[in-house]
Structures are given as C-alpha cells and as structure tokens.
Amino acid sequence: MVLSKTTSESDVSVHSTFASRYVRTSLPRFKMAEQSIPKEAAFQIINDELMLDGNPRLNLASFVTTWMEPECDKLIMSSINKNYVDMDEYPVTTELQNRCVNIIAHLFNAPLGESEAAVGVGTVGSSEAIMLAGLAFKRKWQNKMKAQGKPFDKPNIVTGANVQVCWEKFARYFEVELKEVKLTQDYYVMNPDKAVEMVDENTICVAAILGSTLNGEFEDVKRLNDLLVQKNNETGWDTPIHVDAASGGFIAPFLYPELEWDFRLPLVKSINVSGHKYGLVYAGIGWVIWRSKDDLPEELIFHINYLGADQPTFTLNFSKGSSQVIAQYYQLIRLGHEGYTNVMENCKENMLVLKDGLEKTGQFNIISKDDGVPLVAFSLKDNSKHNEFEVSDLLRRYGWIVPAYTMPPDAQHVTVLRVVIREDFSRTLAERLVCDIKKVLHELDSLPSKIVAKVEEGGEKNGSVIVVKKSALETQREITTIWRKFVMDKKKTNGVC
Numbered sequence: 001m002v003l004s005k006t007t008s009e010s011d012v013s014v015h016s017t018f019a020s021r022y023v024r025t026s027l028p029r030f031k032m033a034e035q036s037i038p039k040e041a042a043f044q045i046i047n048d049e050l051m052l053d054g055n056p057r058l059n060l061a062s063f064v065t066t067w068m069e070p071e072c073d074k075l076i077m078s079s080i081n082k083n084y085v086d087m088d089e090y091p092v093t094t095e096l097q098n099r100c101v102n103i104i105a106h107l108f109n110a111p112l113g114e115s116e117a118a119v120g121v122g123t124v125g126s127s128e129a130i131m132l133a134g135l136a137f138k139r140k141w142q143n144k145m146k147a148q149g150k151p152f153d154k155p156n157i158v159t160g161a162n163v164q165v166c167w168e169k170f171a172r173y174f175e176v177e178l179k180e181v182k183l184t185q186d187y188y189v190m191n192p193d194k195a196v197e198m199v200d201e202n203t204i205c206v207a208a209i210l211g212s213t214l215n216g217e218f219e220d221v222k223r224l225n226d227l228l229v230q231k232n233n234e235t236g237w238d239t240p241i242h243v244d245a246a247s248g249g250f251i252a253p254f255l256y257p258e259l260e261w262d263f264r265l266p267l268v269k270s271i272n273v274s275g276h277k278y279g280l281v282y283a284g285i286g287w288v289i290w291r292s293k294d295d296l297p298e299e300l301i302f303h304i305n306y307l308g309a310d311q312p313t314f315t316l317n318f319s320k321g322s323s324q325v326i327a328q329y330y331q332l333i334r335l336g337h338e339g340y341t342n343v344m345e346n347c348k349e350n351m352l353v354l355k356d357g358l359e360k361t362g363q364f365n366i367i368s369k370d371d372g373v374p375l376v377a378f379s380l381k382d383n384s385k386h387n388e389f390e391v392s393d394l395l396r397r398y399g400w401i402v403p404a405y406t407m408p409p410d411a412q413h414v415t416v417l418r419v420v421i422r423e424d425f426s427r428t429l430a431e432r433l434v435c436d437i438k439k440v441l442h443e444l445d446s447l448p449s450k451i452v453a454k455v456e457e458g459g460e461k462n463g464s465v466i467v468v469k470k471s472a473l474e475t476q477r478e479i480t481t482i483w484r485k486f487v488m489d490k491k492k493t494n495g496v497c
Helices: 039-050 070-078 091-107 126-147 165-173 192-198 221-235 323-361 388-398 427-445 450-456 472-492
Strands: 119-123 156-160 177-181 203-209 241-244 268-274 286-290 302-304 311-313 364-366 375-380 404-406 415-420 457-461 464-467
Touching: 070 323, 091 119, 091 286, 091 323, 119 126, 119 323, 126 165, 126 203, 126 241, 126 268, 126 286, 156 165, 156 192, 165 177, 177 192, 192 203, 192 221, 203 221, 221 241, 323 364, 323 375, 323 427, 375 388, 388 404, 388 415, 388 427
Parallel strands: 156 177, 156 203, 203 241, 241 268
Antiparallel strands: 119 286, 268 286, 302 311, 364 375, 375 415, 404 415, 457 464
16 A cells, blocks of 8 residues: 655755745845745845846956956865954964065065065955055154144045045045045046145145056156155155055056056055955955055054964954955965966957957047056047947946946046956957947947937927037036936836835
8 A cells, every 4th residue: 555645835855946935935125034945945046136147257347356267266165264363273374464465565666674574464455455554644644743743633635536436435434634636638647746736744645546447547656756755855744655556556567567656666655456456366355565664553553362362453354254365375376477467468468459449440539548457448439429328338238337437527528438358358258349339339320319309409489499509518518417317317226126
C-alpha cells in the first residue's frame, strides 16, 4: 500500500523558485516582515530588482573601477570579514596598508630618508582623505595664529569653482570659508594667478586639482607653487598647497613622469588619491599622504588600546572592511610600474580613438585636453534644435550612461557630455559608442524639437503667434534650463513605487 501526504504550504523544497509563494506575493518595502523567507527566495527577489540597475561597465559617468582580475576578486572575498581597524588581530593586513602608504609616498616623490616611514593613511575614498587633510591644515593654521596672538575664527581655503563637491562639504562641515576662483570661457580649471590673488593671512591652504572632474585637465601646480612662494616671501606668510589627485594621482607618475605637481614642489604638504579610480581597485579605498610628520598635528591622532595594543588612528570612520586595502596592495605588486604604465597608455589611446570618432561627425566641439585624465568632454556645435541633455537621455536606450551637465560659474552657459575611459573600456566599445552616438544624432535630427518650440513660442494674440527675439546665448541658456527641469522632473517620477 502506497502512503501519500499533502505538501504543506510552508514546505517550499518541492517548488521551483518562481512558483514559490514568496516571489508571487508582495513583500513590505519599508518595514521588516513578520516571517522569515527561504534564502533562495531572498536572493532571487533582490537579484531580480538589481537587474534594473545600469551595467557598471557601460556607466561612462564614473571614474570608479568596475573590473578587477579574478585572482584579486578571490582575495577580496577571502578577507571580506576582516575589520580593518583590528590591527592587533590582523597585523598582516596592517602591514599591507603601511606598505601601500610607503609605495604611494615614494611614487609622489615624498622627501623620505633611507629608513624613514611615510606619513599617511588609507581611507574609504578621496572625500574622507580631503576631510583629514583639510583638518590638518586648519589645526596647523589655528595653532600658528594662537601663538601669534591673532584671531583664528575665520579660516578660508582657496580652490577653483571646478572642485568636487567634497570640498564644499569640508568647508560647510568644518566651518571654513570656501573662496572659489571662477571659471571662464575655454578655461575650465583654476587660474593660479587669480588663486594667489585671493590668498590672505587666514588662508589655510590652496587646493589644486590634478585631474578636473569636468574635463580631466591637470591644473598648473608648479606655477601655483612658484607664485605662492613669491607671495609668502613678500608677506611673511607660509600658505601651503594641497593637491587633490583623486583622479590624476595614479596617472601622472606613469604618463607624465617629468611633470612637477607632487612633493617635488616645496609648498605641497599633502596629497590625496583615490585607489578606487585609476588605482584600479573597486569602490571604497582612498589615500592621503603628508610630506612629513610636521605637517600632521599630533593632537589630531588618537591612541586606543582596547583592541589589544596601542593603536594610533586618524580617520573619520572607524570600522571598515580590509578587502580594498588588500586589493590595492595586489594591484601595486601585480602591475608594478610597467603594468600601470601599460594600463594608462591604453586608456589614453582609447580616449584618442573616441575623440577622433566624435570629431569626424563634425557635430561636436571637444572641451577636454589630450593630456590629463583619459576622458572626452564634448559639446554640440549647434544646439539650437537639440541639446546635450537629449543626447544623454537617448543614449540610455543603447545601454550607455553618459552624463550631461553645465559648467560651474562663470561658465554655466556651457553644457557638455563626458565619457570617462577606464581600464575595461576597450577600443571596440569606443568604436561602438561612436556608432550609437551617430544613431542618436540621426534620430534627433529627424524629430521636431519640442523644447525649442516651448522657448520660441510667446503665445497667441489676435490669431497670430508672438515670437520673442533672443540672442543665440539667451536661447541656449533657456533651452538648457528647460531641458534640465524636464530631466529632473522625469527622474523624480522614477523613484521607488
């Protein structure tokens, strides 16, 4: 006699994943569910939603590394459960971090003695690195002003208007006035002459960018240093320089070794660099290096012993994973000087392929320079009918994520598209992108411009259309404003439903 039984509703072992009731019913999104669900169902639910994300390798807006070798992936997964701050428990990981700091310091030509250790720390990115460097400058300036019996409540920092938002965060969070050098037409980085003019006794440092986010251009750090040395000699001040080399710090030493931007310049006291950009590591690692111990005030360093031994720490974060530190060390020893040079040369070559393809269309002005971070920033020669925001929007149909944005003051009337060339962006992809951009341009040319119609139509009066005459610049600005509002309104409707 054969015995049979009815499978209970909770027994999901005989169900296929997609037949399970856990993927057929809605789960609460903003509250924790009362009941558990099987691990297979949890994985499938999350995996299905993540499919709607963009493809990281086609995200040409980002400077952040999206590919690493499988061997490094294994190292990352094997160390993902190690807490970076447990130095006594994980001494080898701590040693690897110290090796990275010293390798990068030598790469930046830090003036170290034969057995002298470099001064620096690993961070979660350049944003934290900049906060730490800024705090060191602020504290040194405050100590100096106190010793001289002068007010120390109004520090300022001089930057270009092209700086990344983390500088604005530093200024606002730590109460430092941000004095920005405005950009001008066809000059989209900080002008060192104007920057030095803005320096006063309360300036804690001047921040130079080695690789502007907007167009990849390196700022002239050497000229800034020379001008600032002259001003310091004339005034008796000692205003220093910080170099934000988030993007360019792992490019310049290999493509432009003769370029003087680092610790070879006497006023450069600290440098930050993103390991997760052209340091070729996944997101979550940055570095800040100081010229010497004198440039990092001792009172900013904390000492703890409750993890097993005395441990100095100078970070904004505490607990964090060790994986990215280990991955950075892997890349440094795996690639060496030869490997990094090959990668950067390849990125530059693919950048030139893309640039050449865009120029041959005859429809774009190239805003970026050949030397600098390997990216192509470009704008339409004629945007009277369609603009860069429309091009960006239509490229998403082909899977490409290419940002469009306006330049900071006083060049905000210029709108550009930008493609960042990373290690995993091949020549084949560059050629394919050019083809897809041509398709988008053809599609736009075949469509009426609704945006321009909105701008040019003034309204009806006695049955006739009133057209307001505007200059080409006014029309361009109004088109850009309307399209940006259109895109932002569209993004607002694409939230969680």
